[in-house]
Amino acid sequence: MKLATIGVGNAGSKIVDRMLEFESQTDRNLCQHVHAINTARTDLAKPDYIPEDRRVLIGDTNQKAKGHGVGGDVEVGAEVAKADIEEIRRAFDDVEIHEVDALLVVAGLGGGSGSGGGPVVIDTLQEMYDEPVYGLGVLPGKYEGGRPALNAARSLQSFVTKVDNFIGFDNDAWRAREQTIEEGYEQMNRELAARLVTLLAAGETDDSEVAENAMDSSDIIRTLxxxxxxxxxxxxxxxxxxxxxxxxxxxxxxxxxxxxxxxxxxxxxxxxxxxxxxxxxxxxxxxxxxxxxxxxxxxxxxxxxxxxxxxxxxxxxxxxxxxxxxxxxxxxxxxxxxxxxxxxxNVTETPRINEIQNQAVDAQEKIAEQEAVREEEINDLITDENNDLDPVV
Ligand code: GDP
CATH class of the missing domain: 3.30.1330.20 (Tubulin/FtsZ, C-terminal domain)
Known part of the structure; x- marks a missing residue:
């Protein structure tokens, strides 16, 4: 299969970069077009294989992002991507669609840029192309806490309803306890890239030997x-x-x-x-x-x-x-x-997704409770016991 592959946010871009690395190491030919889309300039400088002219910074004029990311805020991630939709569309101007069989959007669902921006990018691609648009989403580890779980549970709903198929990756299942988080990510990204590329590059071989039972892109599309x-x-x-x-x-x-x-x-x-x-x-x-x-x-x-x-x-x-x-x-x-x-x-029994949803519901309730009492607490803090004092202006 031939793909246009788009990494949104930091994790998304790193995973796409590892896919390109695995392709080059194994002489495969899967990603015909690649893009990295992000709200953080520093993260966009990280990839080793994604060409510089394929890296798209969005939200640099947005007051809440300014090129420094969206601080894990999924709403801001989505808002920034919507505001810069024309820039995103322009990035795909030269994607020769007859050269690709499908598009793949990759993102970490626990953050802000990929989790919020990913679904906006998917909507745009679904409007622009007739080819299937697939999603690859990373589920945050339990250890990351309630906010990433809430982002992921909400974003998962958007991803799965918008894409033609969603491939999941669970950080919790892949975490090796003895590694630092960054070392762990590097290894996970390589493992994931090997799986994705081995699977999806089937049929794209220069090997002159014709396989008897050759798999091709239509088989993969049918399965998905x-x-x-x-x-x-x-x-x-x-x-x-x-x-x-x-x-x-x-x-x-x-x-x-x-x-x-x-x-x-x-x-x-x-x-x-x-x-x-x-x-x-x-x-x-x-x-x-x-x-x-x-x-x-x-x-x-x-x-x-x-x-x-x-x-x-x-x-x-x-x-x-x-x-x-x-x-x-x-x-x-x-x-x-x-x-x-x-x-x-289409596996329908995935316990980790239920766990994330439960963690997300708890987090949402806690956030709502905290918001409800926050104003009262601030007021209590700045008011003297008998309310004898007045503000200056
Ligand atoms: P964004 O840039 O705002 O989309 O946020 P990030 O991509 O940095 O992080 C979003 C989520 O992706 C985190 O909550 C982690 O669960 C996960 N994550 C971040 N970096 C990596 C990575 O390199 N590999 C994997 N597997 N997961 C990552």
Whole structure:
């Protein structure tokens, strides 16, 4: 698939940057167009791979932002993006839409710029293009507290209703306790980028070897066509990439050796798909609640096995309790790895989303209570006990 990828806010831009890094490291060709949109000038200077002329600063003339961000205020994030909508539209002027199959908007939902601005960007893209617009949203960790949970729960509603499909990533599930938050983010962003790019770049290969069961963009679009919230699983294993030579020798070997080799390839593929499905998902979910599923097997074609793919498909049909399961391959002749990326589309049982909503409701009540008593408390503070004093003017 070919994508136009847009990072909104700090987390969104960092994740898009890591997607570009993974693409360049693995010789893939997914993001045809990229943009970073942010209200904070300093954050826009951070990416290593997003070209400078693709970074859009919004809200620099807004009194509350002034180029320094929106301080985690989701309302201001949305307001600033709406006010600068023409600038955002202009940034897409040269996006040759016939070059892309879909658009992806990436944001952290716990902050202000991505959480508030993301849905405004999505509305604009949905108006401008007929291609599907997908969202990738990061759910804040519980440890971040009530305000990010409230931003995320509200923004999630906007994202999911506006996009064609929403892929979730849960910081809580991916946090490693022994790391600092920044180190943790770096690692999470790389893990997420590997999953997204392995999955979505299927079909975009320069490999001259035509795959028998090649996955292409229409398969991915069909799987995401359910709407709702989706999650990705992933597993990879190192392979001996002299396999190319091995493949040639195999042709000369006996029938028996060939079938043994075929058998072990099939077992390897089945095992890898199982591992991917049972791995830590980008957002933990009940697998059987998925509406559709798709598996991309990516690696040297000599590792593929039709039998392995078929039995992996049958196994996943049972696990996900759906007949809508596609398994296909994505040949990467030079890859030292065989990887399986599994998309579980429209998972309806995701406990972390319920937790965030509960945390958000508590936070909203607390904020309302505090607002109600704030004026009274200030008044009490500045008034003397018997109210004998008067203000100067
Ligand atoms: P914004 O710039 O106002 O949109 O805010 P940020 O993107 O800085 O932060 C929004 C939320 O994204 C935070 O509450 C965190 O949950 C999350 N976050 C921030 N940076 C990262 C990152 O690099 N990786 C991940 N996975 N999450 C992040």
């Amino acid at each position: 066509d359910t709407g709702g919230v989706s999650t990705i699983g992933y597993a990879a294993t190192e392979v001996d990439n002299d396999a190319a030579t091995g493949g040639l020798l195999d042709r000369w070997s006996t029938d028996r050796a060939e079938s043994a080799d075929e058998g072990s390839k099939a077992t390897k593929i089945q095992g890898l798909v199982r591992r991917a499905v049972n791995s830590r998902l980008t957002v933990p979910a009940e697998i059987s609640s998925a509406d559709r599923a798709l598996v991309v097997l990516s690696g040297p074609p000599s590792e593929f096995s039709r039998k392995g793919i078929e039995s992996a498909r049958q196994w996943l049909e049972q696990e996900a309790d759906t007949v809508e399961v596609l398994v296909g391959d994505d040949p990467r002749g030079k890859s030292p790895q065989l990887a399986a990326a599994v998309l579980l589309s």
